[in-house]
Amino acid sequence: MVVRIVENRICEVCGKNEAVVLCNGCDKALCEDCRIFDLWAYGCGSGDSKTFCKKCYDDPEINVWKGLE
Numbered sequence: 001m002v003v004r005i006v007e008n009r010i011c012e013v014c015g016k017n018e019a020v021v022l023c024n025g026c027d028k029a030l031c032e033d034c035r036i037f038d039l040w041a042y043g044c045g046s047g048d049s050k051t052f053c054k055k056c057y058d059d060p061e062i063n064v065w066k067g068l069e
C-alpha cells in the first residue's frame with residue numbers, strides 16, 4: 001500500500017481544501033485538486049499506484065517511473 005490516506009488536514013499545496021492523501025515524494029498533504037494519481041501496470045493486470053503533487057510528478061528524480069514510459 002503506497003497511497004497513504006490522511007484526515008483532518010488542509011492541503012499543503014493550495015492551503016484551501018481538505019487533504020485526502022500524502023504525496024509519495026515530499027510527504028505533503030494533498031487535496032483532490034492538487035494530487036496526481038499515477039498507475040503503473042506490471043504485466044498481467046497487476047499495478048502499483050502512487051500519488052504525487054504537481055511538483056514531484058514533474059521531478060524525474062522523484063517520479064523515476066515517468067521516464068520509463
Ligand SMILES: [Zn+2]
Nearest residue numbers: 011014031034
Ligand atoms: Zn490543494
Ligand SMILES: [Zn+2]
Nearest residue numbers: 023026053056
Ligand atoms: Zn510532492
